[in-house]
Amino acid sequence: MTDKEIPTLTSSRLILRALTLNDAESIFEYxxxxxxxKYVFWEPHQTIEDSINFVSQINKSDELMWGIQLKDNPKIIGTCGFITYNSITKCLTIGYALNQNYWTKGYTKExxxxxxxxxxxxxxxIRIEGICVVDNIASEKVMLSCNMEFEGILHDNFIKGTDIHDCKLFAITKRNYLANLKK
Known part of the structure; x- marks a missing residue:
């Protein structure tokens, strides 16, 4: 990805903003x-120090990761962002996690x-991809609701502990995104 600037983005209910070490407590909560x-690449945080290290690593990495907060509350309820970028294919890979207390309210889709x-x-x-473990129906629904299309199964693509999982691949292209805007 280019430079590391994380702009603040807003919608009717949410603010997406850069993470700071002050967010560690909110992050640890979820x-x-x-x-x-269960379905993310990181293990559950055992201490607040794990969450502090998470924020530090995100801010030092090439990832563009935003904290998700409700407009009326500065507490971070999740994270979302671009975890990889291929400059040759111009493809981004998304990732997200949300506090369980806020599931099924449409915040991840937003x-x-x-x-x-x-x-x-x-x-x-020109392309954004996302994967989810085959059993992660909630994540699948989020990507589909954002007009990402199912493209296939990636066999033995995710390892969590000693378990190996197949994943579903979803993507949206800039061409299709622009076509959906015209509808």
Whole structure:
């Protein structure tokens, strides 16, 4: 990805913003939950120090990761962003996690929609991909609701502990994104 600037993005209910070390407590609140960590690459946070290290690593990495907060509350309820970028294919890969207390309210869809819009209008990208473990129906629904199309199964693509999982691949291209805007 280009430079590391994380702009603040807003919707009717959410603010997406850069993470700071002050967010570690809010992140720990959900990152220590086994249900939240079940389908992500990181293990549940055991201490607040794990969450502090998470924020530090994100801010030092090439990832563009936003904290998700409600407009009326500065507490971070999740994260979403672009975890990889291939400059040759101009493809971004998305990732997200949300505090279980806020599941099924449409916040992840709202955040992901903002990121897709931001990427296609501001970054040098023509494709955004996301994967989810085959059993992660909630994540699948989020990507489908953001007009990402199912493209296939990636066999033995995700390892969590000693378990190996197949994943579903979803993507949206800039061409299809623009075509959907005209509808």
């Amino acid at each position: 990152a220590n939950n086994e249900a939240v960590a 955040a992901l929609s903002m990121l897709i819009d931001y990427a296609f209008n501001n970054l040098d990208t």
